[in-house]
Amino acid sequence: MVNPQMVMYEEEFNQIQAVVDRLVREANAKVVFIVDKNGQLIAASGEVENIDTTSLASLTAGNIAATGGIAKLLRENEFATQFHEGERANIHIQLVGNRVILVVIFDSKSSLGLVRLRVRKASDELNRIFEALLSKVQEPGGDSPFAEITDEDIDNLFND
Amino acid sequence: MSFINYMAREINCKIVYYGPGLCGKTTNLQYIYERTNPDAKGKMISLATETERTLFFDFLPLSLGEIRGFKTRFHLYTVPGQVFYDASRKLILKGVDGVIFVADSQMERLEANQESVENLRTNLAEQGYSLEKIPYVIQYNKRDLPNVVSVEELRSLLNPMTVPDFEANARSGTGVFDTLKAVSKLVLNELKRGG
Numbered sequence: 123m124v125n126p127q128m129v130m131y132e133e134e135f136n137q138i139q140a141v142v143d144r145l146v147r148e149a150n151a152k153v154v155f156i157v158d159k160n161g162q163l164i165a166a167s168g169e170v171e172n173i174d175t176t177s178l179a180s181l182t183a184g185n186i187a188a189t190g191g192i193a194k195l196l197r198e199n200e201f202a203t204q205f206h207e208g209e210r211a212n213i214h215i216q217l218v219g220n221r222v223i224l225v226v227i228f229d230s231k232s233s234l235g236l237v238r239l240r241v242r243k244a245s246d247e248l249n250r251i252f253e254a255l256l257s258k259v260q261e262p263g264g265d266s267p268f269a270e271i272t273d274e275d276i277d278n279l280f281n282d
Numbered sequence: 283m284s285f286i287n288y289m290a291r292e293i294n295c296k297i298v299y300y301g302p303g304l305c306g307k308t309t310n311l312q313y314i315y316e317r318t319n320p321d322a323k324g325k326m327i328s329l330a331t332e333t334e335r336t337l338f339f340d341f342l343p344l345s346l347g348e349i350r351g352f353k354t355r356f357h358l359y360t361v362p363g364q365v366f367y368d369a370s371r372k373l374i375l376k377g378v379d380g381v382i383f384v385a386d387s388q389m390e391r392l393e394a395n396q397e398s399v400e401n402l403r404t405n406l407a408e409q410g411y412s413l414e415k416i417p418y419v420i421q422y423n424k425r426d427l428p429n430v431v432s433v434e435e436l437r438s439l440l441n442p443m444t445v446p447d448f449e450a451n452a453r454s455g456t457g458v459f460d461t462l463k464a465v466s467k468l469v470l471n472e473l474k475r476g477g
Contacts, residue, residue, distance in 0.1 A: 180341045187374075268474045271474050279470075
């Protein structure tokens with residue numbers, strides 16, 4: 123397996139959620155979310171009720187993947203930051219530790235300068251949390267909760 | 283690479299539909315989207331050209347139900363089939379948990395199928411995966427058309443490893459869910475083994 127299994131535990135989730143919640147406040151953002159590079163949503167905060175976060179997560183990951191592909195062609199390591207400016211909403215996308223993507227959506231109540239500043243601080247914190255999470259996942263003895271599932275369990279999923 | 287979230291009690295897996303241009307990958311997803319209960323699916327996204335050819339990917343999130351208290355969620359992706367979009371195809375294979383190869387059963391697409399399987403093998407290898415090890419199923423699509431190659435011949439050319447394979451007509455839906463179920467089972471079995 124190239125990448126270790128992505129696993130999220132309660133302890134790290136709470137730490138990540140706290141960083142994301144604080145970033146919404148400190149950056150005056152509308153929405154902040156974190157996605158892994160494969161497009162799975164990890165955490166979200168802010169005005170998420172009216173947003174399709176699953177689709178956003180997948181498209182953001184696609185965007186980062188495409189930009190990473192361009193970087194490779196230009197012999198760059200990564201383009202770690204992207205910014206898209208709209209008429210009402212703006213989106214700031216930051217690759218954190220080459221592993222997860224931090225997305226901030228904001229409007230005229232904030233500014234790019236403030237968002238960049240706060241994102242930099244949050245990235246450092248997130249990087250530390252994900253590194254700790256990764257080493258925890260790689261520890262031996264962490265049995266998969268699915269080792270116990272039976273063929274019947276799997277069959278039952280498809281019976282409806 | 284599946285994502286196990288103990289906090290949300292969810293397992294997320296990524297399935298990719300691969301195959302030559304116009305073989306019916308997007309049609310598979312469209313049929314699944316149309317026939318799935320609204321509670322169990324998210325929005326289907328298609329990044330396509332003006333002529334409805336897939337440019338980057340199609341995406342459909344599906345919930346299958348619970349296993350041992352964990353919600354199982356599958357993210358279905360298609361790749362762009364046209365040969366010159368190879369850079370995009372490689373990106374979509376990142377983090378894949380299971381692959382469905384959709385073959386076009388028509389006589390004139392035989393070579394395109396073989397090239398596409400080879401391309402799949404190469405692109406998986408670049409990501410450090412191998413076709414022999416990853417959950418993998420094959421669908422022989424467009425069986426309703428008149429000029430099709432026999433399943434035996436397709437099998438001998440495209441399925442030397444004898445992975446599960448299915449006849450299908452994605453437009454009418456025949457075989458679509460059977461194919462998806464087969465790869466989902468393989469992916470969950472892989473999880474069970476701790477993959």
